[in-house]
Amino acid sequence: MIGFIPFSNLFSENRKLWRSLHTLLGFYPRNLSLYKLAFSHRSQSKDVTNGIKHSNERLEYLGDAILGAVIAEMLFRKFPFKDEGFLTEMRSRLVSRDHLKHLAVKLGINQFLKKNNNPDSFRNMYGDALEALIGAIYMDRGYAVVRKFILQRIIEHHVDLEAIFSTETNFKSRILNWAQRNKHTVVFETFEDENANDKLIRVKLMVNGQEVATAMDFVKKKAEQIAAEKACLQLQI
Secondary structure, X not given: OOOOOOHHHHOOOOHHHHHHHHHHXXXXXXXXXXXXXXXXXXXXXXXXXXXXEOOOHHHHHHHXXXXXXXXXHHHHHHOOOOOHHHHHHHHHHHOOHHHHHHHHHHHOHHHOXXXXXXXXXXXXXXXXXHHXXXXXXXXXXXXXXXXXXXXXXXXXXXXXXXXXXXXXXXXXXXHHHHHHHHOOOEEEEEEOOOOOOOOOEEEEEEEOOEEEEXXXXXXHHHHHHHHHHHHHHHHOO
């Protein structure tokens, strides 16, 4: 069902864009100007109103918040027995700059975006445009429609949640990079449990000489990764 169709979109130069957006979104836009703004990168924006460029940055801000809320709800429902740390990590992976850029290109948003002639000037422009599009949908159609777009048009067709879930995160590198940035000392120490009668390798993670986490595994590298993961959660890295 087509629903409400603005007369100006049927018989104007906007018709091609309007139909292309229907293919992308699964519905016809009402306020086409919102979507034009969503695809206007700041690199080509010249007009300014009250000191604000006519670009997609404000819609990007809005879309970022909405995307985060929809993803958080989805993960909360899909993984009812996982803790807050797991849910936060999964959400971070799904809304990371690299992942959003990948999704934007899959959706074909790069074909809509108006930008300068240098495609490498702004690394995150496609992911930013996706967030701006989400903001535009929200302003045009409301939360229920944008939620359906995110879950059905993006997550269902273009995201493999199980693959993301099973992808190993290098927590050891993460905490070492954090320590280097903040001038902390991180040391992984192996220790023995005199009461244990097994071949497990036990590791302590020390930050500035203080024990932060311990872990064990049959492989030392895996034990260090587990300890690093615990430390990242403990230190909120």
